[in-house]
Amino acid sequence: MQLDIHGRPHRLYWEEAGSGIPLLCLHTAGADGRQFRALLNDSEITGRFRVVVFDMPWHGKSSPPEGWEREEYKLTTDAYVEQIVTVAQALGLDRPVAMGCSIGGRVVLELARRHPDLFRAVIGLQSSAFVQRYFDISYLHKPNVHGGEVCAAYCYGLVGPEAPAGHRWETLWHYMQGGPGVFMGDLHFYSIDGDVSDRLAEIDASRCPVYMLTGEYDYSCTPEASRATAAQIPGAELTVMQGLGHFPMSEDPARFRGYLMPVLERIAAMP
Amino acid sequence: MIGALQRLVNEDPALLRRGRWTSADMLLEIGDEGHVVAIRSGRIKAIPPVEMRVSRWDSAIRGTAEAWAEFWKPVPKPRHHDLIALIREGKMRFEGDLDMLMANLLYLKLVLEAPRRGAAA
Numbered sequence: 337m338q339l340d341i342h343g344r345p346h347r348l349y350w351e352e353a354g355s356g357i358p359l360l361c362l363h364t365a366g367a368d369g370r371q372f373r374a375l376l377n378d379s380e381i382t383g384r385f386r387v388v389v390f391d392m393p394w395h396g397k398s399s400p401p402e403g404w405e406r407e408e409y410k411l412t413t414d415a416y417v418e419q420i421v422t423v424a425q426a427l428g429l430d431r432p433v434a435m436g437c438s439i440g441g442r443v444v445l446e447l448a449r450r451h452p453d454l455f456r457a458v459i460g461l462q463s464s465a466f467v468q469r470y471f472d473i474s475y476l477h478k479p480n481v482h483g484g485e486v487c488a489a490y491c492y493g494l495v496g497p498e499a500p501a502g503h504r505w506e507t508l509w510h511y512m513q514g515g516p517g518v519f520m521g522d523l524h525f526y527s528i529d530g531d532v533s534d535r536l537a538e539i540d541a542s543r544c545p546v547y548m549l550t551g552e553y554d555y556s557c558t559p560e561a562s563r564a565t566a567a568q569i570p571g572a573e574l575t576v577m578q579g580l581g582h583f584p585m586s587e588d589p590a591r592f593r594g595y596l597m598p599v600l601e602r603i604a605a606m607p
Numbered sequence: 608m609i610g611a612l613q614r615l616v617n618e619d620p621a622l623l624r625r626g627r628w629t630s631a632d633m634l635l636e637i638g639d640e641g642h643v644v645a646i647r648s649g650r651i652k653a654i655p656p657v658e659m660r661v662s663r664w665d666s667a668i669r670g671t672a673e674a675w676a677e678f679w680k681p682v683p684k685p686r687h688h689d690l691i692a693l694i695r696e697g698k699m700r701f702e703g704d705l706d707m708l709m710a711n712l713l714y715l716k717l718v719l720e721a722p723r724r725g726a727a728a
Contacts, residue, residue, distance in 0.1 A: 470695040475709040482710065489712035493689020497682055553685045555692035 339426055341393065341401075341419045348423065349397035350390035354382025357456070357604060358432035360424055361389045362440030364462075364583060365411075365526055366476075366487055366519025367510040368396025371437070374589030380597075384604055388432070390423050392416075394518045409521035412529045416443050417450060424454065433603055435459035438557065438582060439526050445539060445546070445565075446532055452544035457603050459596075460548045462582050464561035465568070466531040469523075477517040484512035487519045496553040496581035499588045507586040541571030545606075547599045548572060549592075551580030608679050608722040609635070609642055613651040615721035622721070623649045626714040631707050633715075634664035638672030649714070666703040668719070674698035679722045690716055 339346050351369060353376045361372045369389035376387050391398040394409055420443065424432055434455050436444045441463030448458045475481055476490065488508040495504045511519065539546060546569055550562035559576045566574035577584055577595045584592040616622055626649025633644045634657070643664055645652040670678070670693060677687040686692045693699035701708050708715065 471691055472705075475705070478706075478709075480706055480710065485713055486709055489709075489716060490691065492713060492716055493692055497688045553688060555686045555689065555695055558686070 337426060339422055341422050342415055344401045346393050346401050347399045348390055350388060351376060352386060352388045354385050354387050356384040356386055358429035359385040359387045360429060360432040360434050362436030364438035364440060365522030366514045370510055371586035375585060388427060394515055409517055411522050411525035413446055416525060417446055431456040433457045437461035439522055442530050448544040448546055449535055449539045452540055455544055457545040459599055461584055462550055462554050462557040463548050464557045465533040465536055465565045467527055467557055469527040473520055473523055476520040483516050487511040487514055494556055494582035495587045496551060496579050498579050503587050507583050536568040539569045541569055546572040548574040549577055549595050551577045551584050553581040556582055609654060611722055613654055616651050616718050622717055629711045629714055631665040634667035636669035637675045666708045668701060670699040681723060
């Protein structure tokens with residue numbers, strides 16, 4: 337689809353399956369919507385939810401905007417929120433559930449804060465208010481280091497150690513296919529611009545319920561970080577997912593499903 | 608664990624192919640012990656123990672003995688299952704030629720995880 341985001345024309349790719357309550361899915365930094373392949377193919381979910389997945393600008397099969405060759409990609413909170421709201425409106429999603437992972441898990445907190453009437457609930461996967469930078473990420477975009485290889489290497493250990501090999505390596509393949517500097521540009525939001533620490537109290541979970549699911553093996557957004565965040569949002573509910581890492585829906589869809597279904601049940605039962 | 612590393616790597620054709628452009632002398636520090644893992648075209652040529660006060664290497668991966676012991680368990684505990692996780696925990700360090708370490712990071716992670724697979728077998 338063709339959309340204006342931040343006043344610039346964009347060509348965005350999206351996929352959807354099912355009908356019912358709109359469930360808008362947001363992929364992680366440096367990856368794309370294929371991370372939600374299992375959800376799109378789960379008839380028990382698509383029987384009741386319209387599952388919508390889009391590739392962010394610069395990611396997957398979506399293009400960067402014209403003129404990209406002269407700029408450095410850096411994701412900001414405002415740009416991220418705007419693209420999600422714009423996509424939801426363009427696809428006619430009526431008060432969708434927003435479910436995002438990692439940077440997506442962060443931005444759903446911002447969606448709940450800014451737009452509690454546009455979203456009926458948010459689900460934050462690997463979600464926390466902020467993650468301090470803990471590694472020199474300039475290596476993710478250097479001409480003497482293969483970007484795809486190093487992005488996958490970086491993410492390799494963010495997958496839980498017992499994830500099925502097929503799903504682990506498919507998750508890493510998405511990282512190997514990212515555009516140059518895109519993962520690094522997303523991390524600008526994750527570790528610099530997207531700090532919501534001092535705005536958590538402004539989230540009203542009674543207007544827009546906040547569910548959080550965090551994998552125990554994620555050393556980037558740790559269960560401790562999610563606990564600290566959930567504690568500052570009255571009404572937010574956190575579950576720590578045993579054995580899972582930073583990419584639950586992609587690295588081990590079957591195990592993740594066991595944690596997601598009870599949340600979807602509760603959302604489906606909302607008046 | 609370190610004793611089995613050479614065999615585990617050299618018997619793994621996928622790992623040898625992944626590392627076919629990798630040649631470096633990498634200091635592996637395990638607590639008070641040091642070994643130089645001599646990698647030539649992805650194959651481990653030798654892993655001699657070294658006197659750490661006087662040693663020569665291209666890159667170093669230094670970890671506490673406790674960090675490596677946990678890392679090499681078949682299923683390590685959270686935040687101990689990955690080299691970068693251990694760096695974030697303050698229990699591991701990368702030093703020296705970082706371009707070499709980062710350009711070969713996936714290969715090196717798989718090499719250093721090989722004893723874990725050996726332990727599980």
